[in-house]
Amino acid sequence: MEEKKTAITLKKLAIASLIGEGEFCTTTKSPVLKVPFDRKKAFYLAELIKENNLINLYLEIDLKKGQFSLHSHPILEELRNQWYAKNKKVFSMVLDPGLLSLQAIIIGVNMFGTRKLESISIPTTTDKDHLKALSYCIGQHINVPVLPTTNQIKITNVPKFILNSLNEIPAIHSAELVNFLTEKEKKKIIEGALM
Structure with missing residues (x-):
């Protein structure tokens, strides 16, 4: 049971990473997914790892480089092929x-997203000719x-996106996701809830 939970979380983290700037190494025979991340997201990543027993088994973190690697799990081969x-x-x-x-999308937003004026922006290395399909599927x-x-990838209508998502995801993801709301948006949501 615990192994299944770990595999499911590993797959979600791998997909989230691939939505962003995660890349499979082309020089290794077995799949290794290398993922750059902002060190400000280290606490969220640590909580995700701790809650799902990912440390040491399939994941290595290099805080100096601001990078983590996923490796040694069969699901990675399937994802590389896809x-x-x-x-x-x-x-x-x-x-x-x-x-x-x-959940994979939310992990991607939480780990790699940046709040812009009217959107949340996720940097991606997905080929430009296929980015439209990925954006459609996320939408x-x-x-x-x-x-x-x-x-x-730009997610528009941030308040609606967050409100739609909060009841569908675990608290660990919700707590991080609400940080993308501006103070004005939070106030508007609270006022709407009290009416």
Whole structure:
């Protein structure tokens, strides 16, 4: 049971990383997913690891480089085959929102997203010709428009996105996600709830 929980979380973290700037090493025979991350997100990552027993088994963290690596799990081979074609990160050759999950998307937002004026922006290394498909599939899960731009995925209507997601995800993700709301948006949501 514990191993299954670990595998599910590892898959979600790997998909979240691939949505962002995570890349599989092309020089290793077994799949190793290297993922740059902002050190400010280290606490969230540590909580995710602790809650799901990921440390040491399948994950290495290098805080100096601001990078973690996922390795040594069969699910990574499956994801590498899905996400890559001819050494390009393409997400998938099939337009299927079922290849993603809401929790994987939320982990991606929490780990790699940056709040902009009207959106949350996630940097990505997904091939530009396939970015529209990835954005569409993300939008199907979060029920707000998602725009593909140059090396970025932009999630619009941030308050609606967050409100739609909060009841569908565990507290560890919700607590981090609400940090993307501005003070004005928080106030508006609270006032709306009290009316």
